[in-house]
Amino acid sequence: MRHGKKFNHLGRTDSHRKAMLANMATSLIKHKRVTTTLAKAKALRTYVEPLITKSKDDTTHSRRTVFAYLKDKDAVSILFREISEKVATRPGGYTRIIKLENRLGDNAEMAFIELVDYNEIYGKKAEVEKKSTRRRGGSKKKATETVAAEATEVVKEEVDAPAAEETPATDAPATEDKKED
CATH class of the missing domain: 1.20.5 (Single alpha-helices involved in coiled-coils or other helix-helix interfaces)
Known part of the structure; x- marks a missing residue:
């Protein structure tokens, strides 16, 4: 029985799951948005957000720790150079998951996961327009x-x-x- 075990294994072995999440995290860092299934997007969020938090402290130790997870030098340099500057003041919640229509082939729930600070659609303009709150x-x-x-x-x-x-x-x-x- 799996009482209290909340980790989603995604139907893969440990090594396959780690490799897949590392590749998806690298793609997310390079392209700022990834379209995938909802379950993988939720797993990727828990994988990549601690790495973004580590990138705020630019030390050799944190770079090596992040490289152990990502296994891609370009992604690590982009993460520490560009992304860490944008999220420096943000206390967490670096990614956003938006649900899409179900996939045609197998009706899987699809979503895209993106870095919050790199989206112009939901940027500062939308926040300025939505200042008033509706109360009952x-x-x-x-x-x-x-x-x-x-x-x-x-x-x-x-x-x-x-x-x-x-x-x-x-x-x-x-x-x-x-x-x-």
């Missing part, structure tokens, strides 16, 4: 005050509105008389 209920005092303020504005507009309407109304019959001739 709200305070009743504020609601009654806003309704009363809107009612007084409507009354003021109605008082001013007939005066504005009278001026065009006097011109309208004159133009109708000219049309009849």
Whole structure:
């Protein structure tokens, strides 16, 4: 029985799983986005996020530790040079998993995993637009005050509105008389 064993083996042997995750992590670091199955994306997240955290401390020991996992010099240099600078202030959550449609062949759940700081679609512009939060209920005092303020504005507009309407109304019959001739 596998009581309390939460690690997903992905139907592979230990060596195959480690090699696959190392290759996927290298691809994620080089291309900033990888499309894969949902289970592999979740496993990759737990594999690559500690490596990104290690890259914040640029020492020989951390470089060798990360290289032991990735086994690719180019990926290690990109991770320590570019990615670590972008995520320096972020306290975690370096990747985002977005679900896609199921695969046509075997109906597997597909997703893509990407580095959060390298996506322009969900960048700072989207955060600026989404500042207001929606809350249920709200305070009743504020609601009654806003309704009363809107009612007084409507009354003021109605008082001013007939005066504005009278001026065009006097011109309208004159133009109708000219049309009849």
